[in-house]
Structures are given as C-alpha cells and as structure tokens.
Amino acid sequence: MPMPICRWLFAATLLALAAGTGPALAQSTADAQALAAKASSMNDKELKKLPAKKVFGGQKGPTTSLKARAIGSYAKGCMAGGKALEVDGPAWQVMRLSRNRNWGHPELVALVERFAVEAKTKDGWNGLLVGDLAQPRGGPMLSGHASHQIGLDADIWLTPMPDRTLTRKEREEIKAKLVVKDRKHIDPDVWTEAHARLLKRAASYPEVARIFVHPPIKAEMCRWAKGKGEWLAKIRPYFGHNWHFHIRINCPADSPNCTNQPEARPKDGTGCGDELAHWLGDKPWPKPPKPEATPPKPAKPAPPLTLSALPAECRAIVTAE
Numbered sequence: 001m002p003m004p005i006c007r008w009l010f011a012a013t014l015l016a017l018a019a020g021t022g023p024a025l026a027q028s029t030a031d032a033q034a035l036a037a038k039a040s041s042m043n044d045k046e047l048k049k050l051p052a053k054k055v056f057g058g059q060k061g062p063t064t065s066l067k068a069r070a071i072g073s074y075a076k077g078c079m080a081g082g083k084a085l086e087v088d089g090p091a092w093q094v095m096r097l098s099r100n101r102n103w104g105h106p107e108l109v110a111l112v113e114r115f116a117v118e119a120k121t122k123d124g125w126n127g128l129l130v131g132d133l134a135q136p137r138g139g140p141m142l143s144g145h146a147s148h149q150i151g152l153d154a155d156i157w158l159t160p161m162p163d164r165t166l167t168r169k170e171r172e173e174i175k176a177k178l179v180v181k182d183r184k185h186i187d188p189d190v191w192t193e194a195h196a197r198l199l200k201r202a203a204s205y206p207e208v209a210r211i212f213v214h215p216p217i218k219a220e221m222c223r224w225a226k227g228k229g230e231w232l233a234k235i236r237p238y239f240g241h242n243w244h245f246h247i248r249i250n251c252p253a254d255s256p257n258c259t260n261q262p263e264a265r266p267k268d269g270t271g272c273g274d275e276l277a278h279w280l281g282d283k284p285w286p287k288p289p290k291p292e293a294t295p296p297k298p299a300k301p302a303p304p305l306t307l308s309a310l311p312a313e314c315r316a317i318v319t320a321e
C-alpha cells in the first residue's frame with residue numbers, strides 16, 4: 001500500500017543528491033553553456049583540447065539532425081538523437097528537473113515508460129520517481145556519475161511516487177529515504193515486498209543488462225527469491241545505491257559503435273554466494289585514512305579529460321545541429 005503523502009514527506013531523510021543544485025552549479029552550468037555554444041564553430045584540432053565535462057555539460061538540447069545512436073561505452077561516450085522522458089507520465093515523475101538529465105536513447109526512454117506502468121499496475125508500486133538518465137547529448141557530466149554517458153543508464157528512486165503531482169520546487173528539494181541501515185543491513189522499517197517485486201521486474205526485461213543496488217539490497221533480494229532465478233544475476237551489488245537503483249540496458253541494434261560490458265555471469269548463476277559475501281565484507285570498501293605524523297602533500301589534480309579521450313564521433317555530436 002502506498003504511504004500517505006504527509007508521512008511520505010516527513011519520512012524523507014538524507015540524500016546525497018542535494019549536491020548538484022545551487023548557485024555554484026548554476027554558474028558552472030552557465031560557463032559550460034557558453035563553451036558549448038563556442039564549440040559548434042571550432043575545427044577538430046581545437047575541439048580535441050576542450051574539457052569534455054564542460055562541453056557536454058553545457059549542451060541544452062539533443063542533436064536534431066542525427067538518428068538515435070549510443071556511441072562508445074557507458075563511462076566514456078556520448079549520444080546522438082537523444083529523446084526526453086516526459087517529466088510527468090501516467091506512472092512516473094522526473095525529479096531534479098534543473099539538472100536537465102532526463103534524456104536517453106529512445107529504447108531506454110521506452111523501457112522506463114513501460115516499467116513505470118507495469119510496476120504500478122502489477123507490483124503494487126505507486127509509480128516511479130525518476131532520477132538521472134543522461135544529458136541531452138550524453139557525455140561526461142559536470143557533477144555526479146562516471147557512467148550515464150551514452151543514454152542507456154537510468155536512476156530510479158527506491159521511494160515510491162506520491163499520489164499527486166510534485167511541484168518543480170519539491171522535485172529539487174525532496175530527499176529520498178535510505179532503505180538500508182548501513183552497508184550490511186537493510187532497514188526493515190523502510191523496505192517492503194513491493195521494493196523486491198519492483199527490482200525483480202526491472203531485472204527481468206531482456207534489454208536490461210545490469211541493475212546496481214547497495215549490497216544489503218542484493219542480500220535481501222537473494223533471501224526473498226530463495227536464491228533462485230536467472231534474473232538475480234543482473235542485480236549487482238555496488239557502492240552508493242542505497243536510496244536509488246540504477247538500470248543499465250544493452251547496446252541497441254541501431255548503435256554499431258556502442259560497446260556492451262561482458263554479460264553479468266556470477267559463478268553460482270545468481271551472485272548470491274561468494275560474490276555477495278565479498279560485498280558484505282570489508283574488502284571492497286575504502287579504508288579510513290591512517291593518522292600520519294606529517295600530513296601528505298596534496299596530490300596534483302589530474303588534468304581534465306578532453307574531448308580527444310572520447311570516441312571521435314563525439315566531437316561531431318557536440319557540433320551537430
């Protein structure tokens with residue numbers, strides 16, 4: 001049963017996604033937009049030197065002259081012919097509209113729409129709150145994700161949609177609720193069976209390659225499914241997915257220069273054994289820094305990634321109509 005809205009709002013607690021809004025980001029977005037506008041008249045040699053995050057982060061709209069294509073790999077690439085997921089649908093609402101990241105390859109957009117409707121009608125999940133897909137032309141971002149670059153990744157909140165249309169302001173400010181107590185334990189006061197049905201549905205679509213969740217969520221899915229089901233293999237434990245999950249689809253047939261990851265094939269068929277045990281242990285997690293007698297010298301920041309590091313086609317994407 002969906003929570004009543006007032007409880008839902010009050011229950012909303014911490015969330016990292018608050019980062020990425022505010023005056024500092026507005027300024028860097030404005031700078032990026034100015035650079036993106038200039039890029040359209042540059043030659044290839046000049047383009048290669050531009051910072052990739054800025055040029056792609058400054059794109060206001062999709063290419064309109066090119067057919068849809070995902071180019072490169074999930075964490076190094078871009079997108080032509082991106083389509084916007086409508087901000088309000090029959091069973092979803094897009095959050096954080098100021099980020100302008102509700103763009104995807106048409107296959108991803110269609111999948112999110114279908115998933116939202118099916119989750120609402122079949123799983124007792126009151127519609128999706130949708131986080132980031134990609135920028136209008138994909139590419140690296142000014143803030144946040146390493147992936148989400150080729151229009152085939154989508155973040156979905158683990159908080160169900162309320163029964164009313166949220167205002168623009170609410171979509172910026174509402175915080176998601178954590179479904180875990182810590183990196184080893186689910187929060188049984190927040191987690192429901194509808195969460196489990198929702199994730200199973202997402203993993204069951206053939207076009208979905210992977211779903212990323214915080215490790216205790218994978219543990220809960222294994223427990224709930226009694227360790228059975230091929231779809232479990234696609235549910236991958238990963239850092240940071242404690243208030244949302246991440247859906248990644250396979251390269252679409254129309255995208256010959258899109259690179260799939262190897263298929264998720266845990267040894268035991270589900271990932272509920274050794275792989276999960278590894279993620280519930282301490283090994284994958286960063287260690288707290290040791291106290292040092294003399295503080296280490298600050299490391300030189302790495303130079304920003306330039307457009308030359310992305311597939312060559314991505315330079316045509318930032319200059320295309």
Ligand SMILES: [Zn+2]
Nearest residue numbers: 153154155246
């Ligand atoms: Zn994500």
